[in-house]
Amino acid sequence: MGRILIKPEPGVDCYAMYAEIVDGFVAYGTREAFLQVPRGKDTDWLAKQHRLLDRVDAFGTSSHAYNEPGHMGWRDDVILIRDGGTELRRLPRSAVRAYLEASRTDPAGAFAALERDLDEDAEPIRSHTIETLRASYAAGN
Numbered sequence: 245m246g247r248i249l250i251k252p253e254p255g256v257d258c259y260a261m262y263a264e265i266v267d268g269f270v271a272y273g274t275r276e277a278f279l280q281v282p283r284g285k286d287t288d289w290l291a292k293q294h295r296l297l298d299r300v301d302a303f304g305t306s307s308h309a310y311n312e313p314g315h316m317g318w319r320d321d322v323i324l325i326r327d328g329g330t331e332l333r334r335l336p337r338s339a340v341r342a343y344l345e346a347s348r349t350d351p352a353g354a355f356a357a358l359e360r361d362l363d364e365d366a367e368p369i370r371s372h373t374i375e376t377l378r379a380s381y382a383a384g385n
Contacts, residue, residue: 267332
């Protein structure tokens with residue numbers, strides 16, 4: 245499953261890692277934090293990470309489709325997240341950092357405070373990925 249690095253606000257030293265497997269954020273921190281070389285990686289990894297962060301600084305997202313809607317580039321004012329659940333919520337880009345900080349102490353409360361991304365007449369949005377994983381775990385796989 246893919247991961248996308250985003251910068252919630254231009255000019256602010258904050259980056260967040262979005263994972264498609266949970267449709268939510270799995271890490272956040274400063275540029276320096278994302279440049280910490282993991283064990284077993286070398287200077288090639290560090291050079292790639294610098295280029296990745298430079299793209300995030302320029303376009304708001306590490307996705308190469310940065311100018312397409314839904315790829316979390318600067319044109320997307322709202323990021324849709326599930327944070328491992330089945331219901332889709334709207335997270336304003338400007339509130340990503342506050343949401344992540346609130347999630348440290350009260351993940352369920354922070355998520356519940358977000359606006360639902362549903363039309364009044366629409367069925368709840370379901371995550372095929374999450375439902376498949378839940379069925380697999382329930383079956384003992």
